[in-house]
Amino acid sequence: MNKEPLYQGEKIKDLIPQREPMMMIDSYYGGNGNEGVAGLTIKDNNIFCENGMLHEPGIVEHVAQTAAAFNGYNNRISAQNGGEPHIGYIGDVKNCIINRLPNVGETIITHITLITRVLNVGLMTAETKVNDEVIATCQIKLFEKTD
Amino acid sequence: MLLDNYFYIEKQEKDEEDFLFLVRLNTEHPIFNGHFPGNPISPGVCNIQMIKECAERIMGCQLTLDNIKQCKFSNLIIPSSELRITISIRLQQIEGDRIKLHGIISTGDIKNTELKAEGKMIL
Numbered sequence: 001m002n003k004e005p006l007y008q009g010e011k012i013k014d015l016i017p018q019r020e021p022m023m024m025i026d027s028y029y030g031g032n033g034n035e036g037v038a039g040l041t042i043k044d045n046n047i048f049c050e051n052g053m054l055h056e057p058g059i060v061e062h063v064a065q066t067a068a069a070f071n072g073y074n075n076r077i078s079a080q081n082g083g084e085p086h087i088g089y090i091g092d093v094k095n096c097i098i099n100r101l102p103n104v105g106e107t108i109i110t111h112i113t114l115i116t117r118v119l120n121v122g123l124m125t126a127e128t129k130v131n132d133e134v135i136a137t138c139q140i141k142l143f144e145k146t147d
Numbered sequence: 148m149l150l151d152n153y154f155y156i157e158k159q160e161k162d163e164e165d166f167l168f169l170v171r172l173n174t175e176h177p178i179f180n181g182h183f184p185g186n187p188i189s190p191g192v193c194n195i196q197m198i199k200e201c202a203e204r205i206m207g208c209q210l211t212l213d214n215i216k217q218c219k220f221s222n223l224i225i226p227s228s229e230l231r232i233t234i235s236i237r238l239q240q241i242e243g244d245r246i247k248l249h250g251i252i253s254t255g256d257i258k259n260t261e262l263k264a265e266g267k268m269i270l
Contacts, residue, residue, distance in 0.1 A: 022181035022190065047178065048192075050148055056199070056212050057148075057192035064192070087183050089223065090191040096215035138215070 005039070006030045006073075015072035016065050017085045021047045024062040025110075028069045034114040036070030038062075041107045053101040059108070059136050063126045064090050066110040067142045071122065088144045091121060096138035106130050112140075120144045149193060150200045153178060154232075159204070168201045168234040172226040179226055189224035194260040198250035201234050209269040210246070218262045222254075230254060244268045 005027035007015055015028055024046075029037040040062050042049065048058030068088050076083040102108050110128045117123070121143055128136040150156065153176045158169040172189065179187035195218055203210050224232070232254055239247040244267050252260040 017183050019181040019184055021177050048148070048196075055148065055196075056215075057190075057196045060195065060215070061190065061192045087186065089188070090220055092220060093191075093215055093218045095217075098211070098213045101211065 004029075007069075012069070013085075014076065014083075015069040015085055017068070017087045018065060022061070023065070024048075024058060025065045025069055028073060029109075030073065031070070031111070035111065036066060036073065037109060037111050038066035038069050039107055039109045042102055042104050044104045046104075049104060052104045054104070054108070055101060056098060059098060059102070059128060060090075060093060060096060060138070060140075062108060063110050063112070063128060063136070063138060063140055064088075064142060066112050066126065067122065067124050067140060070112055070114070070124075071142070071144055086144050086146055088142050091141035091143050093141075094139040096136065098136045099133075100135050102130055102135055108135065115139075120146050148200065149196050150204075152176070153193060154197055156201070156204070162235075164237055166201070166205050166236045166238075168204075168236070170197065170201075170232045170234055171228075172224075172230065172232070174226045174228055187226050189226060191218070191220045191260070194220065194224065194252055195262055198234055198236065198248070198252065198260070198262050199266075202236050202238060202246075202248050202250065205236065205238060206246070206268060210248075210266045211269060212248070212264045212266040214265040216263045216265065218260065218264070220260050222257050222259045224252070224254065224259050232259075241265070244270060
């Protein structure tokens with residue numbers, strides 16, 4: 001993983017199709033080959049925050065958008081379809097264990113690994129951390145709409 | 148979080164073990180501007196959250212779904228004012244403050260989302 005983000009702020013929109021208030025990553029760090037890493041510093045106006053914590057939908061969406069950014073980044077560097085981010089959908093989520101909900105002000109970093117890809121469906125595993133503490137792990141299947 | 152804001156419960160009933168909620172979406176909600184611009188789709192994570200909030204209404208307390216064993220999103224939910232959504236929920240208390248939840252979102256004969264999860268009650 002790179003120490004400095006390759007994409008952050010407005011530039012994230014080059015990698016993912018989601019827009020406010022549904023943007024759940026604010027930085028993308030790249031990764032090698034089958035891996036991608038993205039981060040989010042949790043703000044109190046996040047639509048999935050309540051009582052000072054980011055709740056399950058925010059965490060799972062953050063994971064899904066890390067996967068989407070991984071696809072978006074790879075599409076950009078291979079410049080398919082002009083490199084614009086494709087719309088994608090979660091196909092399924094499996095074995096998603098949440099050890100704790102992260103707090104406003106904390107930065108979560110998700111590391112995804114592509115296990116297999118069949119046509120436009122990618123199966124990935126994800127680990128989400130605050131510093132060195134693993135707060136969530138899951139497996140996610142992401143459909144990418146390529147037309 | 149989403150109840151009375153992103154979605155509204157129009158009717159709640161019980162059918163043997165299952166609780167049934169008839170709900171509709173707020174098509175004007177800002178989430179649909181961002182997911183996706185010009186192409187509104189109910190985010191899968193919002194579908195999970197709607198199931199959870201219906202379960203919270205049954206339990207009378209907040210829940211954290213800390214173990215989503217599986218959630219399948221087999222058909223997209225595209226918001227419209229005519230769309231009538233049914234959320235069916237089966238709950239089982241497993242031990243102490245832990246519950247098992249099985250939730251299905253459907254529109255007519257179409258199954259959109261099926262969630263199998265465990266969680267803890269926030270008492």
